[in-house]
Amino acid sequence: MITRIDDVAAAQVLAAVPGGVHVPEARLLIWRPAAQGQFTLGVVTAGTADGPVASETAAIASCIGMRVLDIRDVGVAGIDRVLKRVDDLRACHAVVVVAGMEGALASVVGGLVACPVVAVPTSTGYGAALEGVTALLAMLTSCAAGVTVVNIDSGFAAAMAAYRLTQALWPSTQ
Template sequence: MNQTFIQNLLHQVQNGTLPIDAAMEKLAHFPSEETLSACIDHQRTMRTGIPEVIFGEAKSAEQIIEIGQAMLQKQGPVMATRIAPEKAEHVLKALPELRYDKTARVLFCRPQPTDPAAVRGTIVVVCAGTSDIPVAEEARITVQILGHPVQSVYDAGVAGLHRLLSKQSVLNDASVIIVAAGMEGALPSVVGGLVRCPVIGVPTSVGYGTGQGGFAALLGILNSCAPGIAAVNIDNGFGAGCMAVAINRNNP
C-alpha cells in the first residue's frame, strides 16, 4: 500500500465511483496487518519510500506464502530475498503471480513503474568477478523492483583493469554506483577514483582462507583512500540497492 494507492482511493471516493464502505474495507489493514506469523507493515512505502521485504532465509515456505498472500492483496511490489530453489518451487505453486530469479535467490512481482521525474538518473551495478554476480543481481533486482533505472557491468575486477576502463562512459553517466567485490575488495576504491557520483561498496564472501568470509573485502572498502565510498554488510546486495535508491530519489 503506497501513496499512489491512497490517492487513487480518495479520488474514487471524491468522484463517487467508490462507496465509503468499500474504501474503508480496502483500508481495513492500514497501516499494519497481523497474520499467524508476522505483522506486515503496509505503510512502510509511504514513510520510507521502500516497502517491507520478506527476508526468506530462515522462514518456512508456508510462512512466506502466508505473508506473500497478504502483500499481494495490496497494490505495490512484492519481494522476498534469500530464497533457496526448493523453497521457491513450493512458494510458486501457491503464489504463481511471483517470479523467481535463481541467481539472486529472489522472489518478486509487480515492480514499481519508473517515473523519470522521481529519479536523478541511472544506478549502475558493477561486480568484480563472475562469483560476485549473485550479490550484484540481488542489488540490481532490488533497484528494479523499487522503480529506478539500472544497468550492469559484470566481471570487471582489478585483475584485468582494462575491462573496467572500457566501461568508463557507463560509469560517468551513473548517478549512483554499487560495486560488489570479494577477495581484497579493491574494486570499489578503483571505481571511487574514477567517478564523481556516490559509490556503495558491497563486500562479498568470495575468496580464499584469509579473506575470512568477506571480512578482508569489508575492511578494504572501509579503509579506502578514495573519498565518497560507503560500505554495506557482507553479501548485502539488498541493502546496497535500497541505499542507492534512497540516494537516487529526486525528493521534492
Template sequence: MEQPPRLARLPTGEAPCAVPSPHDSFHDLGFARADTGRAARTGDAEVIYGAGKTAEQVVALITALRAAHPDHPALVTRADGDIRSAVVAAFAQSEVDDEARSVAVGHFPAAVGRVCVVSAGTSDAAVAAEAAFTARVFGAGVSSIRDVGVAGVHRLLAVRDVLDSADCLVVVAGMDGALPSAVGGLTGVPLIAVPTSVGYGASFGGLAALLAMLNSCAPGVAVCNIDNGFGAGVFAARVARRAGDQQSARRAHSPVPEVSS
C-alpha cells in the same frame, strides 16, 4: 490481528485518546508480525528474509503484505528453490531471479533514476544480482557491468562513461576488495561498496574485503555488510529515485527555449 491504536499525546490534565495511525500497524500471523505500517513510515514496504522460514510462512507473509500494500511489490530475499517455487505457484504476478535467490510478487514501480551495479568477478554474481533485483523492486532503473576487477583494470576504464551516467553505483567485490577504490577514483557518482565472501584463506570470508573498503582512500565510498546485496540495492534505489525526482522537477521548471521563425 492488528495492533491496538496508539495513545495521542495531549496537554497536561487531559485524558489521552486512542488515535489509529497507519504508521503503527502490523499484522500478527502468530509466527511473525508483518510490519504493514512500514511503507507509510519510509515509503518502502517490508521485505521478507527467506532464510530460516518455511515456504508456507513466506506465502502467508506475502499475502499479508500485499493486502496492506497492493501498490508495492512484496520482495523475498535469500529464498531457496522450494520457497521460490511455492511463491510462483501461489501468486500469478511473480518474478523470480534464481541467480539473486530472490522473488517478488506484484508489478514493479516505474523506474526513476539509474543504478549501475558493478561486480569484480563472476564469483560475485549472486550478490550483484541480489543488489540489482532489489533496486528494481524499489523503483530504480538498473544496469549491470560484470567482471571488471582490478586484475584487468583496462576493462574498467572501457566502461567509464557508463559509470558516470548513473545516479548511484553499487560496486561488489571479494578477495582484496580493491574495486570500489578504483571506481571511486574514476567518478564522483555516489558509491555503495559490497564486500563478498569470495576468496582464499586469508580473505577470512569477506573480512579482508570489508576492511579494505572501509579504509578506501577514495572519497564518497560507503560500505555495506559482507554479501549484503539487498542493503546496497535499497540504498542505491533511494539515492537514484531522489536524483531522478530532482531532475524531473528541474526540467518541469526550466523555461522552454523560444524558436525563432
C-alpha cells in the same frame, strides 16, 4: 518482494501466492514491481564469483524502479576492463560495486565517478579473504572519500542504499 529464498521454498510460495516472478540467481521473488524510473544504477562486479550478489542487487533495484546497467568482471587484476567502462559508469546516478578478495574495485570506481558509490564486500575469495572480512575492511578504509559500505553479501542493502541516495539527491525528479 521476498529475498534470500531457495528454489524449493520459492516454488511453494508461488503455488500458494500465484503471479510472482522467481529470479533464481538473485534468490528473489517479486510481485508487482515498480514502473521503471529515471535513475540508472550501475552494478559492477570484480569477478564472476561476485555474480549472485550482483544479481540480487540488480533485481532489487529493478523491482523498486531503477534502471540497471550491469557491468560484470571488471576487477582490478585487469584494470583496463574497468577503464573501458568509465563513460558508462559516469552516466549512472549511483554505482554499486560488488567485490570479494581484497575489495579494491570499490576504491577504483570511487576515484573515477562523482556519483554515490555503494560497496558490497562478498564472501568469495581464498587465502586471506576471510569470508569477506578482508574486502569489508578494505572498503571501510577506502581512500576514495564517501564510499558507502554495506554488509557482506548484502545486495539488498546496497540496492536500497543506492535508491535512497538517488531519492535524496534528486527529490524533484521523483
